[in-house]
Amino acid sequence: LAEEYQGKVKFCKVNSKDNRRLVVELKVMALPTFLFYKGGDVVAKLVGQEATKENIMAKLQELAG
Numbered sequence: 001l002a003e004e005y006q007g008k009v010k011f012c013k014v015n016s017k018d019n020r021r022l023v024v025e026l027k028v029m030a031l032p033t034f035l036f037y038k039g040g041d042v043v044a045k046l047v048g049q050e051a052t053k054e055n056i057m058a059k060l061q062e063l064a065g
Helices: 020-025 053-064
Strands: 033-038 041-047
Touching: 033 053, 041 053
Parallel strands: none
Antiparallel strands: 033 041
């Protein structure tokens, strides 16, 4: 997906084990968790089983067009 949306969307990953403070701050309660940011704010979130490739693509289409 990062290649497909190159130039439109920036994908980042965080090691939850090494960044516990950030995980708590973002209220990540399950893995995987995908947070979608726009303008510096979280505008959507997919957690656990709902974080499928299809759902991620649908959310990206909704948010980025």
